[in-house]
Each structure stands twice: as structure tokens, then as C-alpha cells.
Amino acid sequence: MLEVEGIRYEYGKRPVLREIAFSLSRGEMLFILGPNGSGKTTLLKCLNNILKPRGSIYVDGVDLRKLSPLEVARKFGYVPQRGEIRSLNVFDAILLGRKPYVKWEVSEEDIRIVENTIKMLKIEHLALRRINELSGGELQLVLIARALAQQPRYLLLDEPTNNLDIRNQLEVMNLLRKAVKENGISAIVTMHDINLAINFAEKILMLRDGEVFAFGGRDVINKDTLMAVYGIRAEVVKYDGRVFVVPEI
Amino acid sequence: MSVAGDYKALVRKRIYFGFTLLLSLFLASLVAMGLGAYHMSILELLYAVFNGNPVVWNVRIPRIVSAIFVGASLAIAGAVMQCILRNPLASPFTLGISQGAAFGATVAIVFFDIGRMHRVGETLTIFNPYVLPFFAFSGALIGVFVILLLAKLRDLTPEAIILAGVAMSALFQAGVMLIQYFATDVQVASIVFWTFGDVGRARWIEVYIIIATFLACFLYFFYRRWDYNALLAGDEVAISIGTNPQRIRIEGMILSSFLTAVCVSFTGIIGFVGLVAPHVVRLVIGGDYRFLIPISSLVGALMLLLSDTVGRTIISPVIIPVGIITSLIGAPMFIYLLLRGGRGVRS
Numbered sequence: 001m002l003e004v005e006g007i008r009y010e011y012g013k014r015p016v017l018r019e020i021a022f023s024l025s026r027g028e029m030l031f032i033l034g035p036n037g038s039g040k041t042t043l044l045k046c047l048n049n050i051l052k053p054r055g056s057i058y059v060d061g062v063d064l065r066k067l068s069p070l071e072v073a074r075k076f077g078y079v080p081q082r083g084e085i086r087s088l089n090v091f092d093a094i095l096l097g098r099k100p101y102v103k104w105e106v107s108e109e110d111i112r113i114v115e116n117t118i119k120m121l122k123i124e125h126l127a128l129r130r131i132n133e134l135s136g137g138e139l140q141l142v143l144i145a146r147a148l149a150q151q152p153r154y155l156l157l158d159e160p161t162n163n164l165d166i167r168n169q170l171e172v173m174n175l176l177r178k179a180v181k182e183n184g185i186s187a188i189v190t191m192h193d194i195n196l197a198i199n200f201a202e203k204i205l206m207l208r209d210g211e212v213f214a215f216g217g218r219d220v221i222n223k224d225t226l227m228a229v230y231g232i233r234a235e236v237v238k239y240d241g242r243v244f245v246v247p248e249i
Numbered sequence: 250m251s252v253a254g255d256y257k258a259l260v261r262k263r264i265y266f267g268f269t270l271l272l273s274l275f276l277a278s279l280v281a282m283g284l285g286a287y288h289m290s291i292l293e294l295l296y297a298v299f300n301g302n303p304v305v306w307n308v309r310i311p312r313i314v315s316a317i318f319v320g321a322s323l324a325i326a327g328a329v330m331q332c333i334l335r336n337p338l339a340s341p342f343t344l345g346i347s348q349g350a351a352f353g354a355t356v357a358i359v360f361f362d363i364g365r366m367h368r369v370g371e372t373l374t375i376f377n378p379y380v381l382p383f384f385a386f387s388g389a390l391i392g393v394f395v396i397l398l399l400a401k402l403r404d405l406t407p408e409a410i411i412l413a414g415v416a417m418s419a420l421f422q423a424g425v426m427l428i429q430y431f432a433t434d435v436q437v438a439s440i441v442f443w444t445f446g447d448v449g450r451a452r453w454i455e456v457y458i459i460i461a462t463f464l465a466c467f468l469y470f471f472y473r474r475w476d477y478n479a480l481l482a483g484d485e486v487a488i489s490i491g492t493n494p495q496r497i498r499i500e501g502m503i504l505s506s507f508l509t510a511v512c513v514s515f516t517g518i519i520g521f522v523g524l525v526a527p528h529v530v531r532l533v534i535g536g537d538y539r540f541l542i543p544i545s546s547l548v549g550a551l552m553l554l555l556s557d558t559v560g561r562t563i564i565s566p567v568i569i570p571v572g573i574i575t576s577l578i579g580a581p582m583f584i585y586l587l588l589r590g591g592r593g594v595r596s
Contacts (some may be wrong), residue, residue, distance in 0.1 A: 032487065050488045070491040078489035085482040087536025091256045096482060099475050105539075115253040127252045128259060146482070150490065209489045 001025055002154060002186065007046055007055035009039075016042045017053065024154075024186050024203060029177065031197035032190045033221075034207030035230055040190040041081065043112045043207070044156050047188065048076035060153065064174055073100035077147030081138070081158040087132065090126045090134070090142050097149030117149045137168035144172065155180070155187040161196060169193070173200050189224055194221065195244045218243060256270035260417045263534045263544070270547040274317065277551060281313050283557040307453075308522040315451040315459065316557045316571065317550040319512045320522055323462045324549025326505035327523030328530075329470055329540055332477045333501040334407040341509035341523035344410075344502065345392040345417035350513045352421040354443045357381045359432045363523020381443075382455070389510035392417035394499040397502060404495070410502075446519030448574030449556050466508045470542050473497060521576045522549050525583050532586055552579060 007020040024030050027229045032040045046053040048221065049064065049072050057064040059075055067075070077097070085093040094117060098110040110135065118127055121141050140160060147155055160176070161169040177200055180187050191197045197204065198218050206214040206221075208229045216221040226234045226245065234247040276580065282298075282305065283289045289297060297305040326341035334343060342348075357380060396413045399405055429437050440551055451459065469479075478496045479487040484494040509523070526549035553571060556578060560569040 006267050025287065025367065029468070034546075045485065048489055050485050060332060069488075069493065071493035073489060075478050076489060078486060083483065085486075087531055088417065088478065088481060089259075089535050089537075091259075092478070092537045093482070094480055095488065096475075099479060099492075102475060111253050111256065115256075124252050128255055146486075 002047075002188075004047070005056045005058075005059040007043070007057070008043055009046055009052045009053040011042075015210060017046065020055070020210075022203075022205055022212065022213055022215050024188065026186055027181060027184055028202040029180055029187045029200055030202045030203040030205060032188065032205050032207060033192075033197060033229070034213075038207040038229075039210040040207055041158050043175060044078075044158050044188065045188055047154070048072055048078055049157055050078070054110060069158060070100050073202075075148065075153050077150040077152035077155045079143050079155070079157045081146045081162065083143040085131050085143070085146070085199060087131070089126060089128055089130050090123070091118070093142055094145045094149050096179060097151075099147040100150060113151065114149050115143045120148075120179070121145050129224065136163050137165070137171075140164060140168070140172060141175070145174070151183075157187060157189045159192065160193065161193060169196060176200075185247055196228075198243050198245065200224050201233055221245065254545070263537075263540045266534055267540070267544050268545060270544065270551060274547060274554065277554050277558070278313050278317070280555060281561075282309050284558060284562050290396040307452060311451060311453050311456050312449045312557070313554060315456050315516065316554040318456070318459045319451075319462050319519065319548035320526070320549040320551070320553025321446055322466070322508050322512050323519065323523035323551075324526035324545040325450075325463075325467060325470055325542055326509045327525075328527035328538070328545045329477065329501045329505045330523075332480055332538065333498045334403055334411055335410060335480070336407065337528070339411065340520075340570050342518075342520070344396050344414040344506055345421060346389045346506060346509050346513060347518045347520070348390040348393040348421035348425070349419040350510065350518065351440070351444050352424045353386065353391075353514075354381060355428050355440050356383035356388070356423045358439050358443070359428050359436050370380040380509075385443075386510050386514035386520040388421070389513055390506065392421060393502070393506040393510075397499060400502070401499060407498070409447075422435055424467055428437065437455050445570035445571075446513075446517035447570040447577075448516050448519075448553065449568065450517065451515045459511060459515060462508055462511045467496060467542070467546065469500075469504055473501070474538040474542055477501075477542075481538075482537065517570070517572060518527055519553065519572045519575060520553050521579045529583070531584075531588060545556075548584045 002024045004023065005021050007017055008015070009017040020043060029174050032043060033155055034040050042051065045051040047057065059067065064072065085096065085133065094114045095106060095110065098113065102110065114146060118124055123138070123141055126138055126142065131139065131142065144160065151158060164172060173196060176187055190209050198221055201218055204216065204218060204220050205212060206225055213229050222236055223234065226232055232247050234245050237244050237246055283294045288397060323341050330339040330341060330343055331337055349398055361380065396410060396417060399413055400410055434448060439585065476492045477491055479492040480494060480497065487494050527545045530545045531546050534544065553575065556574040557571040559578065560571050560574040565571065
């Protein structure tokens with residue numbers, strides 16, 4: 001269980017986040033939606049101490065500030081926007097996810113976990129390739145694999161489907177859902193693609209100007225919230241059991 | 250074979266590569282010991298070593314050991330700098346160490362009239378052998394200290410640190426030129442001569458200092474190998490796996506600068522090795538710092554030892570300073586490697 005209460009963060013004097021509060025249970029995927037500059041990425045970075053906000057964050061009942069950097073690293077895996085891991089091969093890069101657990105050198109267990117992660121994401125053919133030889137979609141899978149090999153309780157992903165074609169978008173999201181359900185972990189994902197978010201989300205948090213405008217299940221996305229947050233007219237329609245946002249053009 | 254099996258085979262290959270280099274270094278040292286103004290056969294060499302032959306023990310061996318450890322030091326300093334400054338062009342001299350050291354040496358030579366050097370066959374005459382290195386060392390670290398202070402106070406990004414290094418280099422260079430403009434011919438010649446890096450300048454006591462500094466820094470760098478790998482994934486990911494990038498960066502800059510300053514103050518400026526040795530290793534076995542640090546040190550040692558041996562023998566008895574040879578031989582070889590590596594990447 002992740003409980004966030006009254007998070008505030010400023011860049012210099014400019015407030016970016018104000019009084020953010022939400023909670024998330026095991027096995028759930030939370031999507032953070034909001035226009036550019038609404039504070040999505042900043043919020044994500046506040047959750048695992050990359051940025052130090054005011055307010056409180058309780059991780060499975062423990063205050064985040066009371067955890068050591070290594071303890072935080074074992075709780076949260078992070079995949080940034082436009083990630084990169086220079087000059088390593090894919091296996092070494094994913095092995096980096098084991099760093100919070102490695103004392104002096106990697107164990108057989110670490111190697112096995114990396115191998116299983118590679119198999120789960122079906123990227124065996126990439127294992128010994130160098131990172132700079134990968135396509136955008138392959139790179140994104142490797143970056144996610146690195147975070148999964150960390151065996152975190154919470155996965156934080158910053159726009160993981162950006163720059164991917166539609167097939168890769170679906171592949172990445174399905175793999176994420178699989179990882180979340182199979183490992184009983186939670187994921188917090190920032191995203192621009194509302195249609196993708198709404199069909200994978202258990203929870204949705206809509207940010208506007210650094211404040212929580214709406215937080216809840218998929219039904220928080222409707223005509224009124226879309227107008228208020230994005231300033232667009234749109235219909236929410238059901239098609240074949242799935243939900244889609246159809247904007248007026 | 251399984252993914253893990255393939256990976257372990259790759260790791261074994263990296264380790265074999267390291268041992269091959271170690272063996273090559275040992276053989277190269279033996280050859281270097283036999284070569285010189287007076288060539289020795291293996292038997293003569295063994296006889297000389299075990300009978301405490303002064304030429305072997307006081308001239309050739311300290312020179313060889315110095316080449317090995319200076320090469321290794323510059324290589325690991327370069328490897329670490331390239332990581333913490335996120336720049337493939339970073340080298341041990343990025344923070345202005347060579348220009349700072351040259352400035353220190355210039356001040357010593359011109360204002361304190363010490364360390365005037367002449368080349369007479371293989372010998373150098375230095376009026377006061379301790380004061381010149383001390384000045385060079387101080388000069389090397391003044392600039393680094395300023396940059397570190399800025400980095401700490403203003404949370405400088407790696408890009409800003411590199412630019413600060415460029416600025417400090419320019420400042421020291423201007424200082425050197427200003428002093429040279431008013432100096433005598435002999436003084437200017439001495440300054441220029443000092444800047445030609447030469448591993449033959451170090452005597453045993455200095456070699457010991459270089460070895461001790463190298464070992465201490467090597468242990469620290471190797472201990473931090475996972476943190477350097479973490480930095481390859483960017484600062485944010487590094488934090489998310491429990492690394493403190495700012496701390497790793499500051500500590501890395503302090504130690505690699507200190508190590509470089511020690512080498513430079515006893516041997517003068519030896520370029521190229523620190524920049525290129527880590528890249529050679531990356532081309533062959535990849536950029537994993539668990540292997541990059543130890544294997545770069547071997548490549549750097551081998552590069553400098555071979556260059557020095559060439560410099561000593563090619564027009565013997567005249568010794569060409571190794572600083573000239575490293576770039577003269579190293580640069581074309583490196584470009585060749587880059588071209589070959591490039592083809593491998595594309596196919």
C-alpha cells in the first residue's frame with residue numbers, strides 16, 4: 001500500500017505540485033494524466049526520493065524518509081522518459097537492476113533473475129547486443145526489464161509508450177500488466193495517451209496545474225473532467241466492452 | 250545454450266582477455282629490460298638482475314615500473330572521468346591538470362631557479378629534484394580545487410564542469426605564456442623540456458609514491474564499479490538504484506585528479522593514454538566498469554611501456570620522451586581500431 005499525503009514541491013519559488021494526495025493498493029496500475037507541464041513527471045520523481053518534496057509518503061506503512069537509499073531502491077523501480085544506458089550490453093544493463101542487492105559481486109541468483117526477466121519480456125535474442133544497436137521499442141523493453149529485475153514493490157514509469165508504434169505500445173502495456181499481476185506489484189504510469197490509460201488502469205489521477213483534479217477509477221474520465229483538465233470537448237464511448245475518448249476536432 | 254550460459258561465456262572471455270594482457274605486460278617488461286643503449290640477452294639479463302647490476306636496477310627497472318604504473322594510473326583516471334563527466338572526450342587532463350602542472354613547473358623554473366634540465370645522453374640534471382615536482386603538483390591541483398568547489402557549491406552539471414576545466418586550462422596556459430615571454434632562453438627551453446612527459450625521470454622513491462597512490466585509487470574505483478555502471482543509465486536511474494551521483498562524481502574527480510597530479514609531477518605530461526586506453530577496452534569488451542577499470546589499467550600500462558621502449562630504442566642512445574611516442578603511434582592505431590569497430594557495429 002502506497003499512501004501519499006499533502007505532497008508539495010517547488011522548483012525555486014515556482015510551485016509545481018500542491019497538496020497531492022492519493023493511495024494505491026497491491027496489484028493495481030495507476031495512471032497519472034494531465035497536460036504538458038501539469039507536474040506528472042515531478043510527481044513521479046517525488047515518490048522514490050529523486051526529488052525531495054514536503055508532505056508525507058508512506059510505503060507499506062513506513063515513512064519514505066526513514067528508509068535508506070538502498071531500501072528505497074528495493075521498493076521502487078524507475079523508468080525515465082527518454083532513458084538510456086550507454087555502452088553496456090543488454091544483459092549487463094538489466095543486471096544493473098540487481099545493484100541494490102549486490103554486496104560485492106553478482107550471485108547465481110542475480111543472473112537467474114535477469115535471465116527470467118529477459119524470458120518474460122521475450123527479448124532473449126537481444127541479450128548480448130549492445131544497447132546502442134537497439135531500436136526504440138527494444139530499448140524501452142530493456143529499460144523496463146532493468147526496473148523489473150530490481151524486483152520492486154512499485155514500478156514508476158514516465159511515459160513508457162512515447163515514441164513507440166501502436167503495436168509496441170500495446171506490447172509494452174500488456175507486458176507491464178502481466179508483470180504487475182504475476183508479481184503482485186503496483187505500477188504508477190504517467191501518460192499522454194488517454195485511450196491506452198483508460199483501458200489498462202485500475203486507478204486514474206488527473207493533474208491540473210500541479211493539483212489533483214480527480215482521482216478514482218476509470219469513470220473519473222468523462223466529458224466534464226476532460227474539458228476541465230485538457231480544455232477539449234470529447235465524448236467517452238463504449239465499444240466492444242472497451243472505453244474510448246473521442247475528441248471533437 | 251541458455252541466455253545465462255551465453256552471458257557467462259562472455260564474462261569468461263573478458264576475464265581471459267585480462268589475463269592475456271597481464272601476460273603480455275610481463276613479457277613486454279622482460280623485453281624492455283633487455284633493450285637499451287646496451288642490449289642484453291636473456292641470460293645476461295638474469296645474471297644482471299640477480300647480481301644487482303646498477304644499470305638494470307637503478308635505470309631500467311624503475312623506468313619500466315614507472316611506465317607501467319603511470320600508464321595504468323592515467324588509464325583508470327580517464328575511464329572514471331569519462332563516466333562521471335558523461336563525456337567520451339574526458340581524460341585525466343579534462344580539469345586542467347596538465348596546464349596547471351606546467352604552470353607550477355614554470356613558476357618553479359623561472360622564479361625559483363630550480364629544476365633546470367639538460368639532456369646529456371640518458372641523464373637529466375635537476376638542481377633540486379623535490380621542489381619542482383612539488384610546484385607542478387600544487388599547480389595541477391589548484392585548478393581542480395577551484396572546479397570542485399564550484400561543483401560542490403553550485404551543483405554544477407557534468408557539462409558545466411568540463412567547461413570550467415576548459416576555462417582553467419586557458420587561464421594556466423596564459424600564465425605560462427606570460428611568464429615565458431619574460432623568461433630567458435634557457436628557462437624557456439627547460440619549461441618546454443619539462444612538459445615532454447618522460448617516465449625515466451622517476452627514481453625509486455617516486456616510483457613507490459606512484460605505486461601507492463595507484464593502488465589506493467584503484468581499490469576505491471573498483472569498489473565503486475557498480476556506481477559507475479549506474480551513472481551510465483543517467484543520474485535519475487542511478488538514484489533509483491541507490492547511488493548518490495553527486496557524491497560519486499566529487500569523490501571520483503578528487504581521486505582521479507590526485508592520481509593524475511602525482512604522475513604528472515614526477516614524469517611530466519603524457520597525453521593520449523588516459524583518453525584512449527578506456528576506449529580501446531570498450532571497443533573490445535564493452536563498457537561494463539567491473540571489467541573496464543582493471544582491464545583499462547592493463548591496456549594503459551602496456552601502451553605506455555611499449556611506447557617508452559620504442560622511444561628508448563628507435564634512435565638509441567637518444568631517448569625520445571614517451572609523451573611524444575604515445576600520440577605518434579597511438580593515434581593512428583586508435584583510428585584504425587575505431588574504423589574496424591565501426592564496421593563491426595554496422596554489420
